[in-house]
Amino acid sequence: MSKLSMRRMKENQSGIISAVKADGEMGRRIRDMGLVPGTHIKIQGRAPLYDPVALRVMGFTLTLRNNEADLIVVEVE
Amino acid sequence: METTIALAGNPNSGKTTLFNELTGARQHVGNYPGVTVEKKQGTYVSNGYKMTIVDLPGTYSLTAYSLEEVVARDFLVKEEPGVVINIVDASNLERNLYLSLQFMEMGIPICIALNMIDVAKNRGIEINEKKLSEFLRIPVVPTVARSGRGKTELMNAAEKMVKKNERPIPLDISYGGDVDQALVEMEAEISANSFLTDTYRARWVALKYLENDEQIRSLGQKTDPVLSSKLEEVVNRLSIHLQDTLDTYPEAMIADHRYGYIKSIIKQGIISFKQDRDRLFLSDKIDKVLTNRFLGPVIMIAVLMGLYHLTFAYSEVPVGWLESFFGWLGGMVEAFLPDGLIKSLVISGIIDGVGGVLGFVPLIMFMFFGISLLEDSGYLARVAFMLDRVFQIFGLHGSSVMAFIVSGGIAGGCAVPGVMASRTLKSPRERLATLLTVPFMNCGAKLPVFALLVAAFFAANEAKIMFIITLVAWGGALLVAKLLRITIIKGAATPFVMELPPYRLPTFKGLLIHTWERTWQYIKKAGTVILGISIVIWAMMTFPSLPESKTQIFEAERKAVMVGVSSTVVEELESADEEAELSERAEGLKDLLTAIDYREAESALKHSIAGRMGTALEPASRLAGFDWRTNIALVGGFAAKEVVVSTLGTAYSLGEVDPEENQSLSETLASNPGWSPLVALSLIIFTIFYAPCFVAVVCISKEAGSWKWGAFSMAFNTLLAFVLAMLVFQVGTALGILAG
Numbered sequence: 001m002s003k004l005s006m007r008r009m010k011e012n013q014s015g016i017i018s019a020v021k022a023d024g025e026m027g028r029r030i031r032d033m034g035l036v037p038g039t040h041i042k043i044q045g046r047a048p049l050y051d052p053v054a055l056r057v058m059g060f061t062l063t064l065r066n067n068e069a070d071l072i073v074v075e076v077e
Numbered sequence: 078m079e080t081t082i083a084l085a086g087n088p089n090s091g092k093t094t095l096f097n098e099l100t101g102a103r104q105h106v107g108n109y110p111g112v113t114v115e116k117k118q119g120t121y122v123s124n125g126y127k128m129t130i131v132d133l134p135g136t137y138s139l140t141a142y143s144l145e146e147v148v149a150r151d152f153l154v155k156e157e158p159g160v161v162i163n164i165v166d167a168s169n170l171e172r173n174l175y176l177s178l179q180f181m182e183m184g185i186p187i188c189i190a191l192n193m194i195d196v197a198k199n200r201g202i203e204i205n206e207k208k209l210s211e212f213l214r215i216p217v218v219p220t221v222a223r224s225g226r227g228k229t230e231l232m233n234a235a236e237k238m239v240k241k242n243e244r245p246i247p248l249d250i251s252y253g254g255d256v257d258q259a260l261v262e263m264e265a266e267i268s269a270n271s272f273l274t275d276t277y278r279a280r281w282v283a284l285k286y287l288e289n290d291e292q293i294r295s296l297g298q299k300t301d302p303v304l305s306s307k308l309e310e311v312v313n314r315l316s317i318h319l320q321d322t323l324d325t326y327p328e329a330m331i332a333d334h335r336y337g338y339i340k341s342i343i344k345q346g347i348i349s350f351k352q353d354r355d356r357l358f359l360s361d362k363i364d365k366v367l368t369n370r371f372l373g374p375v376i377m378i379a380v381l382m383g384l385y386h387l388t389f390a391y392s393e394v395p396v397g398w399l400e401s402f403f404g405w406l407g408g409m410v411e412a413f414l415p416d417g418l419i420k421s422l423v424i425s426g427i428i429d430g431v432g433g434v435l436g437f438v439p440l441i442m443f444m445f446f447g448i449s450l451l452e453d454s455g456y457l458a459r460v461a462f463m464l465d466r467v468f469q470i471f472g473l474h475g476s477s478v479m480a481f482i483v484s485g486g487i488a489g490g491c492a493v494p495g496v497m498a499s500r501t502l503k504s505p506r507e508r509l510a511t512l513l514t515v516p517f518m519n520c521g522a523k524l525p526v527f528a529l530l531v532a533a534f535f536a537a538n539e540a541k542i543m544f545i546i547t548l549v550a551w552g553g554a555l556l557v558a559k560l561l562r563i564t565i566i567k568g569a570a571t572p573f574v575m576e577l578p579p580y581r582l583p584t585f586k587g588l589l590i591h592t593w594e595r596t597w598q599y600i601k602k603a604g605t606v607i608l609g610i611s612i613v614i615w616a617m618m619t620f621p622s623l624p625e626s627k628t629q630i631f632e633a634e635r636k637a638v639m640v641g642v643s644s645t646v647v648e649e650l651e652s653a654d655e656e657a658e659l660s661e662r663a664e665g666l667k668d669l670l671t672a673i674d675y676r677e678a679e680s681a682l683k684h685s686i687a688g689r690m691g692t693a694l695e696p697a698s699r700l701a702g703f704d705w706r707t708n709i710a711l712v713g714g715f716a717a718k719e720v721v722v723s724t725l726g727t728a729y730s731l732g733e734v735d736p737e738e739n740q741s742l743s744e745t746l747a748s749n750p751g752w753s754p755l756v757a758l759s760l761i762i763f764t765i766f767y768a769p770c771f772v773a774v775v776c777i778s779k780e781a782g783s784w785k786w787g788a789f790s791m792a793f794n795t796l797l798a799f800v801l802a803m804l805v806f807q808v809g810t811a812l813g814i815l816a817g
Contacts, residue, residue, distance in 0.1 A: 023326045024289075025142045029572040031332035032138040034172045039336070044361070048370045049466035052573060058171045059200075059354045061361070061577040063462050065469065068573060 002076060006069035014042035015076035022071040034058050035072060080239050081129045085149060086164030087173050088135035089578040091192045095164055095222035096132040097587055106594045113782040114148045123232055139179045141292035153185055154276055159239035161187045167197035167204055170348060174339045184247035184278050187215055188235050194219040201351030212342045223584060247278060252334040256327060259315045263308055272304050286312055287327045360579035368459055377460055384447040385487050395439035403432035430611030434604045437493050442596045444483055444494035449591040452501060453583035471555045472562025474507040485518035488547050492516045492773040496780055504571030510558045512777055513790055516769035517554040519547060522718035525736035526764050529722050533743035534754040550765050610771045614716045617686045631677040638669045675730040682727050687712045701802040702756040717770050755815035759806040766798035
C-alpha cells in the first residue's frame with residue numbers, strides 16, 4: 001500500500017482515492033463526478049499524446065487532464 | 078388545467094431522448110433570457126390534461142460555476158414547475174443520484190425516471206426500484222426512453238404528484254459534526270431575519286454559503302450586507318478549522334457526505350452487481366481500437382474527413398438547386414422589371430440577399446446532421462480526448478477541432494456552420510476563443526480569391542502556395558487563440574473533467590429533430606439581419622449614383638460609336654436576341670458598346686460610398702501595396718469573400734467577373750504595373766485574416782450572445798490582417814524580393 005498522485009499511476013492500476021487537493025471550480029467538478037475519498041478507481045488508458053488520462057469510476061469512464069490528476073492522491077494496492 | 082413539468086438529469090442520461098419521445102414534433106427551441114443556453118419546450122397531452130414539458134440543460138450538479146447549472150437552478154426556483162422528472166441512468170446510479178440528492182436538499186418535488194434499465198440489466202446490474210423509492214420517499218419509475226417503455230407509467234406518476242400538489246419533506250442529511258454545527262447556527266440567523274427565505278429554504282441558503290456559491294453570496298450581499306458578512310464569518314471560521322484539523326474544505330466535506338449518503342442507501346439491498354464493475358464492456362473494447370495510440374488518430378482523421386465530405390460534397394446538390402432557383406428568379410425580374418434602381422435593388426439587394434441566407438441552409442443542415450451523429454454516438458468525446466493535448470497548449474479545448482475543420486481547416490469549408498459547430502464546446506472561455514479564431518480558416522469563398530492571385534503570379538508553384546496558405550491559416554488561428562486567452566479572454570483553463578459516455582446507436586428521430594431545430598434557428602435569427610445588411614451593402618456600392626453630366630459623357634460616346642457604323646448594323650444588333658449569331662461588324666460594335674458600359678460601371682463604382690471609402694483609404698492601404706481598386710474589392714468582400722473577385726473585375730473595367738472564370742482578370746493583373754507577386758502575397762495574407770463576411774459576423778454575435786464580439790472580430794481581424802500584410806509588403810520591398 002502506497003500513496004501516489006493519479007498522474008503517476010500506470011495503465012490498469014487501481015486504487016482508492018485518499019484525498020482531493022483542489023478547491024473552487026476545479027475541486028467542485030472533480031467531486032461532482034464522484035471522485036471523493038473512499039472511491040475506487042482504475043486507470044483505463046491514456047490519450048495518444050499521454051494526456052488526458054481515462055479512468056474507470058463507479059462503472060463509468062471519466063477523463064482528466066494530467067494537471068488535474070495531479071490533485072488527486074490515490075492509495076494503490 | 079395546465080401545468081409545467083421540467084426534465085432534469087445528467088448529460089448522457091437519455092434526457093433528450095425522453096423529451097423527444099414525450100413531445101415528438103410538438104417542440105420549440107429558444108434561449109433562456111440573456112444567455113446562449115438552449116431552452117427546449119414542448120407539450121404532452123394525456124387524458125385531456127395538457128402539460129408543458131421543459132428540457133433543462135444536462136448537468137452533473139447544481140452549483141453556480143457553469144451557466145447550464147445556474148440556468149437550471151433559476152428555472153426551478155423562479156418558474157416552480159409542478160414536478161421535476163429527474164432522469165437517472167440506471168447503469169450509473171451512484172453518480173446520477175448525486176444530482177437527485179441536490180434537488181431533494183432544495184425541497185423540489187421530484188419523480189425519478191430510472192432510465193436505460195435494459196442497459197443496466199445487460200451489464201449485470203439489478204436495481205430494486207421499490208426499495209429505492211421507499212428510502213428516498215419519492216416515486217421511481219423504470220423506463221427505456223429509446224423505445225418509449227415506461228413512458229405512460231412515468232407520466233401518470235408525475236401527473237399524480239402534480240394533482241396532489243404536496244411540497245415534499247426536504248432531505249436533511251448530515252455533513253459531519255463541524256459542518257452540521259455551523260449549519261444549525263447559520264440556519265437560525267437566516268430564519269430569524271427571513272433572509273432570502275421567500276425564495277429559498279433557510280438550510281439551503283446556509284449550505285450554499287458553505288459551498289462558496291457566488292450567485293447566492295452576491296444576492297445575499299445585496300439583500301442584507303450585514304447578515305451576509307456575518308454568515309461569511311461563520312464559513313471562514315469553519316474553513317480555518319477544517320484546514321487545521323482535517324486539511325480539507327467545507328465544500329469538500331459536503332460533497333463527500335453526499336456521496337457517503339448515496340453509498341449508504343444503495344448498499345442496503347437496492348443494487349446488486351452480477352459482474353465485476355471494472356469489467357470491460359463492448360463499448361470499452363471498441364475504445365481499445367478507436368482511441369489506440371496509433372490506430373486512434375488514423376481513424377479520427379478518416380472520420381473527420383468523412384464529416385467534411387458529408388457537409389460539403391453532399392450539400393452541393395441542394396445548394397445547386399437553390400442557386401438555380403434564385404438565378405431563375407433573378408432572370409424573371411431582369412425580364413419583367415424596367416431598368417433602374419428598383420430592379421437593381423430587387424436583384425442585387427433582395428434576391429441575392431435571400432439567396433445568400435438560404436444558400437447556407439443545406440450546409441448547416443448537413444453539418445449539424447454529421448455532428449449530431451458523432452455527438453449522440455459518443456465519438457465526439459473521444460475526438461476531444463485524443464486532441465486535447467494539442468489544443469490545450471493554445472488555451473483551447475479538444476472539442477474545438479470540429480469548429481476549425483468545418484470552417485475550412487481542410488480548405489474549402491465555411492465559417493458560418495463552423496461558428497455554429499462551436500456549440501459542442503461547454504467551456505465558456507475556450508468556446509469564445511474558438512468562435513473568434515475559426516474565421517481565419519480558408520473557407521470556400523476565399524479560394525477563388527487565392528486561385529485568381531496564384532494563377533496571375535505564382536502559376537508555377539500552385540500546389541505549394543495553396544499548402545502554405547492552409548498552414549498560415551492554422552498557425553495564425555492557433556496563435557491568435559493563445560493571444561486572446563492570455564489577454565482579453567484570460568483566465569484559467571476550464572476544468573476538462575469529461576465523461577466518455579458508452580457508444581450508443583443514435584436514434585434517427587433524435588438526429589432529425591436536432592438537425593432541423595438548429596437549422597430553423599439559423600434561418601429565423603440570422604436570416605432577417607443578413608437580409609438587412611445585404612441591402613445596406615448593395616446601397617453602399619450603388620449610391621450616390623453617377624451625376625447626369627457623367628452619364629451623358631458615356632451616352633455621347635455610345636452615340637458616337639453608333640454613328641460611325643451603318644444603320645443596318647445598329648439595327649441588326651438591336652433586333653438580335655442573346656444567342657443570335659452576329660455579323661463581324663455587329664460583333665465589333667457590340668464589343669465597343671460593352672467596353673463603354675464597363676467603363677461606366679467602373680466610374681459608377683468609384684463614385685459610390687464604397688468607392689469613396691476605397692479611395693480615401695488609399696494612403697493607408699498603400700503601405701500594404703493596395704490601390705483604391707483593391708480596397709473597394711475588399712469592402713465588397715465583406716458581403717462574401719468571393720465578391721472580391723467580381724468587384725475587382727468591375728474596378729478594372731472588365732464587367733462583373735465570374736469568380737470561377739477569372740482568366741481575363743488574372744491576365745490584366747499580371748500585366749498591370751501596379752501589381753507584383755509581392756502585392757499578391759500581401760493581398761493573400763490580408764484575405765486570410767481580415768474581417769469575416771457579415772453572415773459569419775452575425776453568427777458570431779448570436780453564438781457569443783453579444784454584438785460586441787461581432788464588432789470585435791471585424792475590427793480586430795482587419796487590424797491584424799493589415800499589420801501582417803503591411804509587414805509582408807514592407808519587408809519584401811526593403812529586401813527587393815518578389816518585385817516582379
